[in-house]
Amino acid sequence: xxxxxxxxTFLVQRFQGWKATAYAENSAWYRRLATEGQRPRAMIIACxxxxxxxxxxxxxxxxxxxxxxNIANLVPPYEPDGNQHGTSAAVEYAVTALKVAHIxxxxxxxxxxxxxxxxxxxxxxxxxxDQTSFVGRWMDILRPGYEAIKDxxxxxxxxxxxxxxxxxxxxxTFPFVEKAVAARQLSLHGVWNEIAEGGLEHLDPATDEFxxx
Amino acid sequence: xxxxxxxxTFLVQRFQGWKATAYAENSAWYRRLATEGQRPRAMIIACxxxxxxxxxxxxxxxxxxxxxxNIANLVPPYEPDGNQHGTSAAVEYAVTALKVAHIxxxxxxxxxxxxxxxxxxxxxxxxxxDQTSFVGRWMDILRPGYEAIKDxxxxxxxxxxxxxxxxxxxxxTFPFVEKAVAARQLSLHGVWNEIAEGGLEHLDPATDEFxxx
Amino acid sequence: xxxxxxxxTFLVQRFQGWKATAYAENSAWYRRLATEGQRPRAMIIACxxxxxxxxxxxxxxxxxxxxxxNIANLVPPYEPDGNQHGTSAAVEYAVTALKVAHIxxxxxxxxxxxxxxxxxxxxxxxxxxDQTSFVGRWMDILRPGYEAIKDxxxxxxxxxxxxxxxxxxxxxTFPFVEKAVAARQLSLHGVWNEIAEGGLEHLDPATDEFxxx
Amino acid sequence: xxxxxxxxTFLVQRFQGWKATAYAENSAWYRRLATEGQRPRAMIIACxxxxxxxxxxxxxxxxxxxxxxNIANLVPPYEPDGNQHGTSAAVEYAVTALKVAHIxxxxxxxxxxxxxxxxxxxxxxxxxxDQTSFVGRWMDILRPGYEAIKDxxxxxxxxxxxxxxxxxxxxxTFPFVEKAVAARQLSLHGVWNEIAEGGLEHLDPATDEFxxx
Numbered sequence: 001x002x003x004x005x006x007x008x009t010f011l012v013q014r015f016q017g018w019k020a021t022a023y024a025e026n027s028a029w030y031r032r033l034a035t036e037g038q039r040p041r042a043m044i045i046a047c048x049x050x051x052x053x054x055x056x057x058x059x060x061x062x063x064x065x066x067x068x069x070n071i072a073n074l075v076p077p078y079e080p081d082g083n084q085h086g087t088s089a090a091v092e093y094a095v096t097a098l099k100v101a102h103i104x105x106x107x108x109x110x111x112x113x114x115x116x117x118x119x120x121x122x123x124x125x126x127x128x129x130d131q132t133s134f135v136g137r138w139m140d141i142l143r144p145g146y147e148a149i150k151d152x153x154x155x156x157x158x159x160x161x162x163x164x165x166x167x168x169x170x171x172x173t174f175p176f177v178e179k180a181v182a183a184r185q186l187s188l189h190g191v192w193n194e195i196a197e198g199g200l201e202h203l204d205p206a207t208d209e210f211x212x213x
Numbered sequence: 214x215x216x217x218x219x220x221x222t223f224l225v226q227r228f229q230g231w232k233a234t235a236y237a238e239n240s241a242w243y244r245r246l247a248t249e250g251q252r253p254r255a256m257i258i259a260c261x262x263x264x265x266x267x268x269x270x271x272x273x274x275x276x277x278x279x280x281x282x283n284i285a286n287l288v289p290p291y292e293p294d295g296n297q298h299g300t301s302a303a304v305e306y307a308v309t310a311l312k313v314a315h316i317x318x319x320x321x322x323x324x325x326x327x328x329x330x331x332x333x334x335x336x337x338x339x340x341x342x343d344q345t346s347f348v349g350r351w352m353d354i355l356r357p358g359y360e361a362i363k364d365x366x367x368x369x370x371x372x373x374x375x376x377x378x379x380x381x382x383x384x385x386t387f388p389f390v391e392k393a394v395a396a397r398q399l400s401l402h403g404v405w406n407e408i409a410e411g412g413l414e415h416l417d418p419a420t421d422e423f424x425x426x
Numbered sequence: 427x428x429x430x431x432x433x434x435t436f437l438v439q440r441f442q443g444w445k446a447t448a449y450a451e452n453s454a455w456y457r458r459l460a461t462e463g464q465r466p467r468a469m470i471i472a473c474x475x476x477x478x479x480x481x482x483x484x485x486x487x488x489x490x491x492x493x494x495x496n497i498a499n500l501v502p503p504y505e506p507d508g509n510q511h512g513t514s515a516a517v518e519y520a521v522t523a524l525k526v527a528h529i530x531x532x533x534x535x536x537x538x539x540x541x542x543x544x545x546x547x548x549x550x551x552x553x554x555x556d557q558t559s560f561v562g563r564w565m566d567i568l569r570p571g572y573e574a575i576k577d578x579x580x581x582x583x584x585x586x587x588x589x590x591x592x593x594x595x596x597x598x599t600f601p602f603v604e605k606a607v608a609a610r611q612l613s614l615h616g617v618w619n620e621i622a623e624g625g626l627e628h629l630d631p632a633t634d635e636f637x638x639x
Numbered sequence: 640x641x642x643x644x645x646x647x648t649f650l651v652q653r654f655q656g657w658k659a660t661a662y663a664e665n666s667a668w669y670r671r672l673a674t675e676g677q678r679p680r681a682m683i684i685a686c687x688x689x690x691x692x693x694x695x696x697x698x699x700x701x702x703x704x705x706x707x708x709n710i711a712n713l714v715p716p717y718e719p720d721g722n723q724h725g726t727s728a729a730v731e732y733a734v735t736a737l738k739v740a741h742i743x744x745x746x747x748x749x750x751x752x753x754x755x756x757x758x759x760x761x762x763x764x765x766x767x768x769d770q771t772s773f774v775g776r777w778m779d780i781l782r783p784g785y786e787a788i789k790d791x792x793x794x795x796x797x798x799x800x801x802x803x804x805x806x807x808x809x810x811x812t813f814p815f816v817e818k819a820v821a822a823r824q825l826s827l828h829g830v831w832n833e834i835a836e837g838g839l840e841h842l843d844p845a846t847d848e849f850x851x852x
Contacts, residue, residue: 002418003394007426008400009447011255017653021655031409048307049251080344083350086299089283089326092347110250132293134293134304137302168217189220198232198243245525272656274649312458398454398457437743438852440696441839450837456834457835459690460748460834474732476679476699476701476706477701482661483654494687506771509722510779511776516710557721561731564728594640594643614644628646631645
């Protein structure tokens with residue numbers, strides 16, 4: 001594999017700093033997590049965006065959260081067709097193997113993926129319509145949501161929130177999710193992070209709207 | 214969406230702690246990242262496992278790394294068939310839109326996904342063979358790698374490292390990755406984290422083996 | 427320019443080592459920083475002293491910090507008189523052009539410049555009082571701080587910390603600094619590095635004293 | 640000093656990583672440097688730019704280099720008028736107190752300060768002409784150099800190199816520099832770093848031109 005390069009020094013240094021501090025302080029706990037396996041309390045589904053590290057926002061310590069991150073924190077609908085569905089695999093593992101008590105879908109402001117979908121829906125992104133555009137095809141999951149937000153005052157923000165609702169609705173199409181929710185073994189949550197001001201709104205089931213917490 | 218629940222209090226507390234500390238300390242920078250957009254230096258592809266937070270290990274601060282996390286840090290081969298490929302979408306966005314300089318694939322010890330694949334390959338996991346098993350179908354990506362490790366002394370560890378090699382090889386099947394690597398605009402790296410002792414090994418291109426760093 | 431000499435071999439070797447390692451590992455990122463310009467998160471004002479490299483202490487990688495180093499990490503008061511003020515120019519560029527989110531003033535133990543000022547204040551350094559002494563005139567910036575520390579048990583250390591306070595107070599006399607601080611676009615910090623034991627204390631706004639971190 | 644903030648956590652983490660690694664490995668040497676004082680071999684005069692850390696390029700370890708960094712690595716002419724001259728103070732301290740054997744002026748490509756001066760010289764930067772512009776007044780040091788480069792093919796690069804020559808010529812106007820050079824106790828050097836490709840050229844006294852090393 002001659003195309004691979006050694007780990008860059010700046011990452012080696014970061015690792016060594018972690019090893020000598022956070023790891024050193026917690027080595028007993030880390031060893032125990034290794035021996036006994038993980039037992040995370042919640043699954044978090046968040047965006048890959050470098051500005052939204054849920055490990056920071058929710059102070060995720062080792063062993064607490066099972067975290068899936070993809071473009072625009074989307075969950076596709078249940079489709080057991082034998083093809084590869086990375087997000088569905090993560091949800092299945094979290095719910096059936098790890099039996100997490102919560103799934104939290106975390107969206108955020110200024111989401112590049114959601115903006116791309118908005119551009120597609122409004123005819124401004126022919127390159128994303130291309131069959132070979134992975135980002136375009138991935139964002140198709142959100143496409144049906146455009147109807148609900150097309151008259152919104154702030155369309156990007158409304159669409160980001162619709163992406164969270166879409167993921168939550170799609171989660172409920174998974175039989176094992178629906179069953180665990182019905183049995184009160186699992187609860188689902190949606191939050192939206194405003195990245196400039198560090199705001200957090202959650203989807204309030206009473207009003208079906210997002211509200212600051 | 215009556216099946217959704219408000220954000221649990223323990224997460225509200227965590228958020229408020231973050232807001233009052235890390236956010237408050239860095240609000241000017243966060244605002245600027247919001248206004249000017251992200252410019253991450255590297256993409257990291259890691260596992261969802263709650264014991265392997267690359268944000269800790271590499272001290273990832275806001276804006277530095279674009280992070281995709283899925284089961285067993287796998288990248289499927291390039292397959293532009295118009296279906297939804299969340300991992301491929303994340304790679305495409307990182308390389309073509311964000312133009313990251315590095316992609317680091319981070320594997321780890323005691324990986325449940327890799328263990329499941331090993332169980333499938335050795336006939337111990339009929340439930341994962343099922344057409345409807347998302348985890349099983351997802352882990353099929355790694356299946357061809359079994360040949361290379363079936364006689365290893367420590368099969369789980371060898372398979373975890375083979376998963377990293379598989380992802381790196383598959384990354385190179387993406388035309389835009391191959392092109393960026395050839396143009397020296399992108400470099401690929403593989404590391405394996407031993408979670409009990411906090412160890413880190415990287416794939417050394419000189420020997421094609423993993424070596425402690 | 428017959429008085430100039432070629433670069434000494436020991437520096438050529440150092441450079442070639444860097445080129446073959448750190449540069450080679452990060453060439454894509456360095457090219458991108460060249461093309462798109464720098465976007466440093468913080469300005470650091472530190473001493474020229476060879477024992478206090480803030481690039482080491484804060485692991486500063488390319489592109490992260492805008493660094494001004496002068497004798498005793500001093501910032502003079504705002505004085506827009508049309509004369510040359512190198513430190514004021516650096517602060518102006520960092521705040522108004524680069525819009526850094528933080529300015530960190532880093533002082534240190536055993537500072538030769540501060541010791542010189544102490545000697546002047548106590549009549550032991552007539553040569554520094556001379557009109558033509560650049561070090562003496564530069565250290566005049568700190569001179570008014572002597573009153574606050576003249577009865578301290580450890581006068582050099584107290585004066586080094588007073589130098590940090592003086593710089594921070596002087597920074598606030600620059601209208602663009604004061605405005606950015608008021609708008610919460612910029613925050614100011616003071617730290618003191620004990621070089622023998624590798625200690626770091628920061629100025630705690632709650633107590634107005636330096637405290638170990 | 641209620642306007643000061645505690646050190647941000649990301650810098651605390653960086654420091655703790657350094658303390659536990661680089662400091663821990665070298666504590667005996669650091670203690671000795673603290674007790675016996677610094678004895679740097681060279682002074683380096685470099686730019687504040689976040690993309691040009693001479694500590695990286697020349698692998699500067701603790702105690703080796705006395706480093707002054709200002710906008711555009713400029714040295715003003717000798718002017719013992721009793722005013723504050725931070726750069727002159729740094730030069731004076733390096734040559735007369737530390738008795739360094741070398742002064743290396745390090746310029747670089749894409750220098751924002753030099754570009755600003757070019758804009759002034761060509762009438763495109765009235766804001767820098769303002770009496771109150773610290774950057775403008777500081778860059779006045781380079782202004783006389785415009786004549787020599789105004790017909791160059793690549794004016795920014797030619798001006799960056801002229802800035803290095805200007806600093807070297809100005810260094811020789813300091814009596815203590817001139818005397819140390821004449822006594823062969825000090826040698827002066829000029830280098831220019833091309834930041835995209837990691838290139839380094841030095842001023843060759845034989846030709847008075849910059850040449851790759």
